[in-house]
Amino acid sequence: MTPQDDSSPSPFAAAGDSPVQAAAPATAAPRPGPASTALEGSLERLAGELLVERRRERRWRIFFRLGWLLLAFVVAWGLVSQRAHTSTSSKPHTALIEVRGEIGPDGEASAENLVSALKSAFEDPAAQAIVLRINSPGGSPVQSGIVNDEIRRLKALHEKKVYAVVEEMCASGAYYIAVAADEIFVDKASLVGSIGVLMDGFGFTGAMQKLGIERRLLTAGQNKGMLDPFSPQNERQTAYAQAMIDQIHEQFIAVVRQGRGERLKETPETFSGLFWNGEEAVRLGLVDRLGNLDFVAREVVKADEVVDYTPRGNLAERLAKRFGAAIGQGAVKALRELPRLH
Numbered sequence: 001m002t003p004q005d006d007s008s009p010s011p012f013a014a015a016g017d018s019p020v021q022a023a024a025p026a027t028a029a030p031r032p033g034p035a036s037t038a039l040e041g042s043l044e045r046l047a048g049e050l051l052v053e054r055r056r057e058r059r060w061r062i063f064f065r066l067g068w069l070l071l072a073f074v075v076a077w078g079l080v081s082q083r084a085h086t087s088t089s090s091k092p093h094t095a096l097i098e099v100r101g102e103i104g105p106d107g108e109a110s111a112e113n114l115v116s117a118l119k120s121a122f123e124d125p126a127a128q129a130i131v132l133r134i135n136s137p138g139g140s141p142v143q144s145g146i147v148n149d150e151i152r153r154l155k156a157l158h159e160k161k162v163y164a165v166v167e168e169m170c171a172s173g174a175y176y177i178a179v180a181a182d183e184i185f186v187d188k189a190s191l192v193g194s195i196g197v198l199m200d201g202f203g204f205t206g207a208m209q210k211l212g213i214e215r216r217l218l219t220a221g222q223n224k225g226m227l228d229p230f231s232p233q234n235e236r237q238t239a240y241a242q243a244m245i246d247q248i249h250e251q252f253i254a255v256v257r258q259g260r261g262e263r264l265k266e267t268p269e270t271f272s273g274l275f276w277n278g279e280e281a282v283r284l285g286l287v288d289r290l291g292n293l294d295f296v297a298r299e300v301v302k303a304d305e306v307v308d309y310t311p312r313g314n315l316a317e318r319l320a321k322r323f324g325a326a327i328g329q330g331a332v333k334a335l336r337e338l339p340r341l342h
Helices: 019-023 034-085 111-123 141-158 173-178 205-211 235-263 278-284 293-301 315-337
Strands: 093-100 127-136 161-171 183-186 191-193 275-277 306-308
Touching: 093 111, 093 293, 111 127, 111 141, 127 173, 127 293, 141 161, 141 173, 141 235, 161 173, 161 293, 173 235, 183 278, 183 293, 191 278, 275 278, 293 306
Parallel strands: 093 127, 093 306, 127 161, 161 183, 161 191
Antiparallel strands: 191 275
């Protein structure tokens, strides 16, 4: 066979192409390297995270705006309904103030609430007298003392009578308040008394020893850790605490003697912390006689109509508190869920 000349045209060359052009291979498009692909992926993820974050922020902004509008509406409705709740009457009536539950700064039977109600009742010229309807186991001696002092002040200022009517219980701090009244009425089965003071707690030193737990307490001031439940009792500190509550007890006794006067028939048990039923309390002079709210309004005050001056937390206020707590929890959750860039 005769060797083929290299300059002869290739049978595969297209028409009009030179031999050189036909022989040259086609140039392929450059492929992205691994670094370029990783960078594009990172940028896409970053853009996606930023978009999600923006959407979440926008949703929370809308939620908070609607939430505050709803909260403002609830509070406004609560104020209006609170005003509507407090009955008013231009006719002569008996003013009622409820003393219910534990007496303390954060409850319905707080000095702030009770004093506010007392002032409103005393300042109302249509209120012929004030009745405290009591059903309470007692509570803070400070809160009880504030109310007792205010009742005495307002009675002298406005020259109106105050009566206490006991339902189930009038003990400890509740009795501290009741003795400021001109008369105390009870049911024969009511519980009255508990003229005493207590300071309670727990001690865990024995349990800690059994479990091998060591208490490490650092204080600046030798009495700063006084009555610490995880440390052994200190006789000197315990004696100091006992002297303090004994002094408060003497204050309580003085208030009872001042309020009851010669009506009180003291016995060795009177100020021991015991309590008695209503019938026995009448015999001991702790209270005056049997009777309920209707009896006092009708027969003693001579004003059958009873108007309630007790400030009450209504549904709107409870919703406002819960809604505010929910807003706070939602905000914390949102902050925790926001994406973080590292």
